[in-house]
Amino acid sequence: MVRFSSSCGDSYSICRRFLLPILLSLHISCQLASCGSIVRFLPGFEGPLPFLLETGYVGVGETEDVQAFYYFIESESNPRVDPLMLWLTGGPGCSVLSGLMFEIGPLAFKIEEYNGSVPNLVLRSHSWTKVSSIIFVDMPVLTGFSYARTNSSAQRSDLLLIHQAHQFLRKWLIHHPKFLSNEVYIGGDSSSGITIPAIVQEISQGNEKGLKPWINVQGYLLGNPSTSIREPNYQISFAHGMGLISDELYESLQRNCKGEYIDIDPTNILCSRDIKSFNETMSGINSQHILEPDCHEFYFISKRRSLVQKYPWKILSSYHKLPPLWCRIYVYFLCEFWANDDNVRKALHIRKGSIGKWQRCSYDIPFEAYITSSFEFHVNLSRKGYRSLIYSGDHDMTVPFLSTQAWIRSLNYSIVDDWRQWYTNGQVAGYTRTYSNRMTFATVKGGGHTAPEYKPEECLEMYSRWLSNKAL
Template identity: 45%
Template sequence: MARQKVMVNSRSQDIEKKWVCILLVLVSASAASSQYIVETLPGFPGTLPFKLETGYISVGDVEFFYYFVQSTGNPGADPLLLYVNGGPGCSGLNGFLFQIGPLKFNITDYTGGLPTLIYEPDAWTKTANIIFIDAPVGAGFSYATTASAYVSTDTLNTAQMQTFLRNWLAAHPSFQTNPVFVGSDSYAGIYTPMLATDILRGNEAGLKPYINLKGMILSCPHTFTDLETNSKVHFAHRLALVSDALYEALEVNCGGNFVDSTNVTCTEDLAAYNELVELVNRHNVLQPDCASLSPKSKEAFKSAISNQEKHRRSIQEFTKDYLVSLPRPRDLWCKNFGYLLADIWGNYPSVQDALHVRPGTVTEFFRCNISLSSYTMDVDNVLDYHKNLTSLGMQVLVFSGDHDMLIPHNGIEAWIKWLDLTVDIDWRPWFVDGQVAGYTRKYKDSGYRLTYATLKGSGHSPPEYKRRECYEMFRRWIHYYPL
């Protein structure tokens, strides 16, 4: 198989200069905040078996909404994790309810009305304090007080999150000595190394409170767009989605570059490749390709929610108003069904009241608001940031599903190899309950330690498919045990 090349984006220095200017503006902003303890949630029977706090942290003209779950282990000593979801535009509730948090939807018994919640025994909050944030502005329940403040970019959002974390710690002084990790999922992998760099620079500059940053956790991270695009062709061939003959033709005619080819023969080969994988679920090639979820209009969505509350209609009736297309009954058994419940649940007035969402600040809630019209993706390569952090003693966990075609594992492995670290423990299986959960390799370099792990049979994002295995991986790694 042809070896993949990793190229570093020369734009990173210009982005860094803009970033410093943004940071200087943000740190001068007042650190207003509001916090509420949430003891019950609609859809969950009784009192929550963990401490949940919600609230807002002001960063300039942006009010970032967050969900903080205190560790049920030893909160005074357990690490503090700031967890950011991708999209860009996904709410912190995505991580809270579908990935690493202590609650999940009861999908099997749903027949309409308010979705019910059940306890998740393999939550990362068993051994960590976790802040789930609605970021960038416009995601979840976060909002801006001025129209201009809705304009955001990867660079600005990263700088805002650094200020958010310092302001959050100022409002929660008892956690200022806890070890801090920044974590991300999917697209938010772009933010993580920039955020870690920003935090360390801020510490050096004397910004208060000091952030006791120890490392990063990256789940199926978006890191370098071109590398990820090229890796998909290799990934498809590995899983027999394309023939040997077509793959060899692609390698010869495209020269390993499947992004911006002007070669007519390469273009024809890519068209044949795209036709073969068109109906494959990119999130997990083993699962059915489900209908997408999006409301027909704001009015239709609000009407559907209102009617749900009044009449408890069946899910089939509800989806007539809510979905652009659900052509086959079996689609309701697809993974996207849980995402539908998140949008239904989050738009109940009683849910927003329980979470202490400020009335009138958000028209409607979406698990992932992927139509952020004022958001610009201005960074497509953060390899320089990762490389620079290797000299700063960071502890890093990178993990990926081995059936994820959105950000394939072989692309992640390529940029890790590019970091040119020393292999500490070579490729081996790791186990949960006596079964192979995936494969792992550990690297080290002058105090910097990186653990890479795959989740066998998992897609994008791994905790949404293998919650127990991901918890065991996290628990061992965060406490410095081998996987």
């Protein structure tokens, strides 16, 4: 990693003499390594893109054998001064195209029946790039278009992800020096709630150690974040509060399981019976948004070869088939068709032969989880004064807002702006509370596990106000 001195000293000529050759060599090496390429047109989108999109790879790891692929979209407002955010999608192992196309980016798939051609793209009016520049990066390795050049570098774990994301950002900033003074935030959702606080802590420690370039990190934001392995415990009380299970079952669960619904004692027959009843009652409920239809059955189909041969455009793999158009997950399938199109890969400057079939989520690849809770990282970052926005779609049962409220409460910081409504267009968009450790918690009314996917206008308003240090 290149390290610049913190000061050029008194002599401008000496600074110019030694610093310019370093910057020139970095510029040349970036060109040779194809660090980034501007994308002006994308298959499925009519005309030139009305925003700046750059794609490329950054080598991370000791020998740079991990090639992390990114999409960089410059702020559509004032990129010179607007904040810069690094965004990681959860999973772990889900491509950032999910965040870009379904949640916070400026593009979306047109919802129309797939006919075998490249799916069409439309502009999203509530993109977070209206107020900030965003780097969407595929991490961990073997996620999306990121790849490994050796078998040994293909290992995946939360610790590796933390180190590689930190290294990625410093290297990216070296090749994009005009953003060195911009405020930086790290964001993500779902399982990224485990790793992002640790990434921010490592960046902060790197700054303190004098690593260059210095990163102007100001804080982080997390949506419906996993924080510990205990979160499923709160699904019971969430389901009861939402009227999904009876009072009698809820009281029996509390009595027989004593608040522990994960590591159940196999000798506790009564608790096991109640958990079975709970699971049966929850069958057919979409845990990511309890009001949405459950379309997950469409992920599994017959492996009959005749069906694949007769309807090749209807089949994504031996485990997938297209759901009805009214299912929200229909666009997930459109995304797979789009990302696996040769013309799309050429437009995105994907290196030929680097990956095979693109998958939205690589759940089938092992991922070692060593961190069981990110709570201590929140504590450390709070002590250092970093800002944070924690938001929850209030209809998510996968990571219920109750579990998020519980760990925030246990931080034991005093409240500076107590529980109240926040509004968008004169309507209640959710509820919020702010703490003395500069942490803001917000619910998004009607939101699911990835809140911006369900409530894009409200979430953009929330994000914009928070970035501007305004009350929600």
